[in-house]
Amino acid sequence: MKKAAAIVLETPRLIFREWLPDDWVRFKPIATNPRVIGYVGTGQPPSDEQIQTYIEAARKLYRDEGFCLWPLVYRENQELIGFCGFDRLWGGEEIEIGYWLAPDYWGKGLATEAARAVVRYGRDTLGLRRIVAVVQPENKASVRVLEKLGMIREKTVSHEGVEHVFYRSGGP
Secondary structure: OOOOOOEEEEOOOEEEEOOOOOHHHHHHHHHOOHHHHOOOOOOOOOOHHHHHHHHHHHHHHHHHHOOOEEEEEEOOOOEEEEEEEEEEHHHOOOEEEEEEEOHHHOOOOHHHHHHHHHHHHHHHOOOOOOEEEEEOOOOHHHHHHHHHOOOEEEEEEEEOOEEEEEEEEOOO
């Protein structure tokens, strides 16, 4: 019998749940879609092994710290359509909100719906006082989501040779 993933959070249209080891197969079309990863790092698609390693790392982060970038399931059709949640920004101390959605789900307000729910969860359940985000400046849709969240543009930073705009919400 296949183990069901525990639900972490819900919105009217989305279910956030734990990652399952075989989710990498469902996540691969999103993680390798040039339109999705065009503004992620250098835009290079990850290998199957990298996707599997990412999911295992997310599962461990959730076990250890109570957060990760959770898989997003679209309630209407039960499809895995992306992720949204928290991670450690570039492996450091800052807690970053992040989100990816499959292109078929863009322009429907889902990223904003997901991100708002995650910010509430971070503050109310995890007790986070400061949440950050980074986005490549050309990624206008992602910038709009951060602005809708009320995040404040703080500075421009470079990571691995790629320029990012750094946003913060709350805290010093």
